[in-house]
Amino acid sequence: MTTTGGTFRQDASADARLAAIVDSSYDAIISKNLNSIIASWNHAAERMFGYSAEEAIGRSMLILIPEHLHDEETDIIGRIRRGEGVASFDTTRKRKDGSLVAVSITVSPIRNHSGKIIGASTIARDISAAKESERRIRLLMREVNHRVKNQFAVILSMIRETSKRSTHPGEFEELIRSRIMALSRSHDLLVTSEWAGASLFDLIQEHLKPFGHEERISLSGPLLTLQSNAVQNLGMAFHELGTNSSKYGALAGEGGSIEITWTVEAGPEAQRLFHLVWRETSNAHAGGEANETARKGFGTVVLQRVAPQSLGGSSSLERSPSAVKWTLTAPLEAIIVPLFGTEGASDFSV
DSSP states (O other): OBOSTTOOOOOHHHHHHHHHHHHHOSSEEEEEETTOBEEEEOHHHHHHHOOOHHHHTTSBGGGGSOGGGHHHHHHHHHHHHTTOOEEEEEEEEEOTTSOEEEEEEEEEEEEOTTSOEEEEEEEEEEOHHHHHHHHHHHHHHHHHHHHHHHHHHHHHHHHHHHHHHOSSHHHHHHHHHHHHHHHHHHHHHHHHTTTSOEEHHHHHHHHHGGGOOGGGEEEEEEOOEEOHHHHHHHHHHHHHHHHHHHHHSTTTSTTOEEEEEEEEEEOGGGOEEEEEEEEEEOOOOTTHHHHHHHTSSHHHHIIIIIHHHHTTOEEEEEEETTEEEEEEEEEGGGTBOTTOOOOSEEEEEO
């Protein structure tokens, strides 16, 4: 610690120990007189604020305080003159380069041998990381609150549409349970990534896993990280497609297959478009025509209206007794997490 004027007269060894403690501290420790003029400046202060001891000592503490907070220093000095300490409080200070840093400040009076207050000691701790963590937690909680409300709306819609198309309470319960579990699977992927998004490949796998027959399903497309809205709505679509396939289509009998491909294409006015195709083929089996009517339920609503509209895109659904083709086209910006590219296409098979 650099000092001026030989202000403090202490035992030499004790003074040396104190100086070593101050200089090795991770917190900025600064002493000043009652006119707010800096008298000492440790290495941590130099790292935190960018001024060397030679540059800082002899200058006003106001060089560290944003103009709109100058009244803080007036209040601090007033309290120190009255012999009061200043308990830790969070505020903002200014570095040499003009950038701002969030700090926790504690100020204590400095007295001479006769007990007279001659200055103040300021300890400043950088709390930027803690503040950023708090900010992220607040954002996350707002995002979770928003998503939970969306989930409630989706569940209410599921209940309404499923009840219209259920013939008995047992069927209604089974369908509602499976659809809520599908929402839960999408939610789990988002929670795992702290709501940062989820891989399209992982999303498809997660929703088709309960139906088995992985050897009949192939996935192909570029590596994409989906934003949360796309995770939820595409997850619902994959669940409905998988459910229909396990009951009536490729996964219901022998010899069927599902191919899911997605690409990123150039659209009008240099807009990039996400294009996905679900294509399944199966051996026509008994009851196919009757099942065609049964399949036109909530799943169709999701595929033709809910998913494409929520993503600002369009879709088409083609069915026959032995094939299903669902296509979705949407702006890429509505699908992927910002700043993630679409290069590096890779093919997958499961």
